[in-house]
Amino acid sequence: MWAMRRRSFLQISSALPGLAAAACGSPERRPNVLWILAEDFSPDLGCYGNELVRTPNIDRLAAEGVRYTQCICTAPVCSAARSALMTGMFQTSIGAHNHRSYRDRPRDLPAGVETVTDCFRRAGYFTANCRTPAPGLRVGGKTDFNYRVENPFDGSDWGERPEGAPFYAQVNFPETHRKFRRFEEAPVNPDDVPLPAFYPDHPVVREDIALYLDTAQHLDAKVGKVIQRLKDEGLYDQTIIFFFGDHGQALHRGKQWLYEQGILIPLIVRIPEQFQPPGYEPGTVDGQLLQHIDITATSLHLVGETPPELMQGRVFMGPDAEPEPDYAFSARDRCDETVDRIRCVRDRRWKLIRNFLPDRPYAQRNHYKDTSYPALQVMRQLHASGQLTGAATQWMAPTRPEYELYDLQSDPDEVNNLADSPEHAERLARLQARLAGWVEEANDHGRELEDPLPAEYDLRTMVAGWFTNNGLLSKSERALRLEWTGQGRRPQEVVVPWVETGGQLRLELELRSDAPQDLKVRWGNPAQMGGLGESDLALAADTNWQTVAVDFDCEGWLAWFSIRFPAGASVAYCRRATLRRRGQSGVLQEWQFA
Ligand SMILES: [Ca+2]
Numbered sequence: 217m218w219a220m221r222r223r224s225f226l227q228i229s230s231a232l233p234g235l236a237a238a239a240c241g242s243p244e245r246r247p248n249v250l251w252i253l254a255e256d257f258s259p260d261l262g263c264y265g266n267e268l269v270r271t272p273n274i275d276r277l278a279a280e281g282v283r284y285t286q287c288i289c290t291a292p293v294c295s296a297a298r299s300a301l302m303t304g305m306f307q308t309s310i311g312a313h314n315h316r317s318y319r320d321r322p323r324d325l326p327a328g329v330e331t332v333t334d335c336f337r338r339a340g341y342f343t344a345n346c347r348t349p350a351p352g353l354r355v356g357g358k359t360d361f362n363y364r365v366e367n368p369f370d371g372s373d374w375g376e377r378p379e380g381a382p383f384y385a386q387v388n389f390p391e392t393h394r395k396f397r398r399f400e401e402a403p404v405n406p407d408d409v410p411l412p413a414f415y416p417d418h419p420v421v422r423e424d425i426a427l428y429l430d431t432a433q434h435l436d437a438k439v440g441k442v443i444q445r446l447k448d449e450g451l452y453d454q455t456i457i458f459f460f461g462d463h464g465q466a467l468h469r470g471k472q473w474l475y476e477q478g479i480l481i482p483l484i485v486r487i488p489e490q491f492q493p494p495g496y497e498p499g500t501v502d503g504q505l506l507q508h509i510d511i512t513a514t515s516l517h518l519v520g521e522t523p524p525e526l527m528q529g530r531v532f533m534g535p536d537a538e539p540e541p542d543y544a545f546s547a548r549d550r551c552d553e554t555v556d557r558i559r560c561v562r563d564r565r566w567k568l569i570r571n572f573l574p575d576r577p578y579a580q581r582n583h584y585k586d587t588s589y590p591a592l593q594v595m596r597q598l599h600a601s602g603q604l605t606g607a608a609t610q611w612m613a614p615t616r617p618e619y620e621l622y623d624l625q626s627d628p629d630e631v632n633n634l635a636d637s638p639e640h641a642e643r644l645a646r647l648q649a650r651l652a653g654w655v656e657e658a659n660d661h662g663r664e665l666e667d668p669l670p671a672e673y674d675l676r677t678m679v680a681g682w683f684t685n686n687g688l689l690s691k692s693e694r695a696l697r698l699e700w701t702g703q704g705r706r707p708q709e710v711v712v713p714w715v716e717t718g719g720q721l722r723l724e725l726e727l728r729s730d731a732p733q734d735l736k737v738r739w740g741n742p743a744q745m746g747g748l749g750e751s752d753l754a755l756a757a758d759t760n761w762q763t764v765a766v767d768f769d770c771e772g773w774l775a776w777f778s779i780r781f782p783a784g785a786s787v788a789y790c791r792r793a794t795l796r797r798r799g800q801s802g803v804l805q806e807w808q809f810a
Pocket of ligand 1: 255256293294462463
């Protein structure tokens with residue numbers, strides 16, 4: 217079904233007003249194409265009906281463009297999603313499905329697979345990954361592909377293009393990525409946040425979601441600056457703008473998962489009047505089923521280029537638009553150190569998820585999520601104390617069903633699994649067959665699990681909820697053994713997610729080390745997940761246990777604390793850690809490793 221199209225350039229060019237001129241050698245009349253990507257972002261915008269955020273710039277873009285309500289990302293995590301987007305191909309088809317699988321085993325794209333920038337270059341376009349997309353604005357220019365691409369872009373700004381050349385550019389905004397930052401001008405009130413059924417109602421959960429929504433407001437302000445720059449340079453009416461998310465929100469059941477929070481993304485396409493294809497109506501809303509790789513194919517089509525034969529993305533507008541498919545697909549594989557394989561098929565109403573590793577729990581440990589998602593820690597603690605109730609408890613089950621079938625219309629939170637319902641048996645069978653068909657047709661490279669995992673994950677270890685991404689934690693000698701290798705790119709730190717009312721706190725540690733260690737204790741709250749403060753802690757070389765304590769003040773809620781070790785190889789042991797409230801008897805929490 218993927219190879220059914222590809223018509224000639226002339227057919228297209230004759231139907232698009234600006235492009236006939238391009239074919240006759242007037243390249244200056246070809247539209248520029250700008251992708252504005254928001255990291256980890258669901259459709260949480262005013263124009264998508266979210267009344268808690270003020271996003272006037274993106275809302276205006278939607279009012280002047282077409283807003284799509286059913287765009288599904290084929291992967292719910294950065295590198296896999298971006299690998300797919302860049303090629304217009306399912307990440308599973310090109311072996312780019314495991315997150316960050318490229319870094320220690322570089323590989324090329326399969327023969328014949330091209331990047332979108334190569335396609336634009338061939339068409340005479342200058343390609344740019346913008347670093348300063350507006351005056352005073354700097355962005356990192358994320359690429360994050362799971363394959364080797366030499367010079368994926370020509371430059372770092374469209375302003376570098378040769379005179380007369382059109383441009384294809386990306387602006388990759390990190391605002392909506394963790395760590396979240398409060399929007400001080402008009403912060404979202406946590407009390408106003410609607411809670412999906414899969415969350416417990418807890419102040420930290422509410423604050424975390426509110427902070428995420430705040431990032432949409434930061435994002436909007438910056439998108440506004442880019443649009444202003446285009447206007448100032450006289451390019452606004454020469455440039456087709458695609459605004460979208462690389463995948464869904466970095467919240468519980470979002471990023472890394474195939475629920476709507478992970479795969480449904482905003483998509484707005486604004487086309488200047490002179491380049492609008494037939495049927496394009498500014499200010500409208502379009503509910504057709506899309507996959508984010510369709511953006512790739514359609515971008516090429518809109519400038520009169522025929523997408524490569526292998527490209528699986530669909531041209532969804534323009535004179536050569538292909539019909540809306542019945543289904544969209546998405547896939548999740550290894551994310552960081554956490555091995556999983558999940559696939560889903562979705563139409564406009566129904567979604568089937570297949571868990572290929574049902575014996576593993578949903579709540580598999582993951583350093584990134586466990587140490588940066590405070591709501592996840594809230595759920596773990598409530599569950600441990602028997603206080604987690606309702607649909608939120610599903611997440612803590614020791615195993616998963618193989619299939620999950622949801623009615624997105626009546627159950628938008630996807631908490632009522634209908635897979636075992638006799639009433640839906642026929643639907644289940646139809647979707648199962650379609651999903652299995654896709655796995656075959658798309659030549660899903662995830663059928664064999666990656667083995668071994670990339671070496672960088674050898675140093676991500678966890679014992680009893682203590683995490684490091686740069687050392688070897690193990691239970692040994694009636695203590696927690698912390699071995700630091702001096703290798704790796706990150707600070708040697710053990711992070712302990714723990715949610716507690718803040719205030720004046722004291723951490724007591726029973727430690728032992730054969731060498732002196734200049735330690736730092738650090739801590740953070742939900743609004744400052746990067747760290748609120750740090751305190752020095754000197755540990756003498758001693759074969760006996762030493763009890764050391766750090767007093768610290770934590771504003772709001774404590775979300776985590778950590779112990780950071782000096783660079784270089786060393787071994788230390790921890791027998792006990794105790795968290796107390798200063799000036800009060802009793803213990804808030806004790807970690808006993810003896
Ligand atoms: Ca991302």
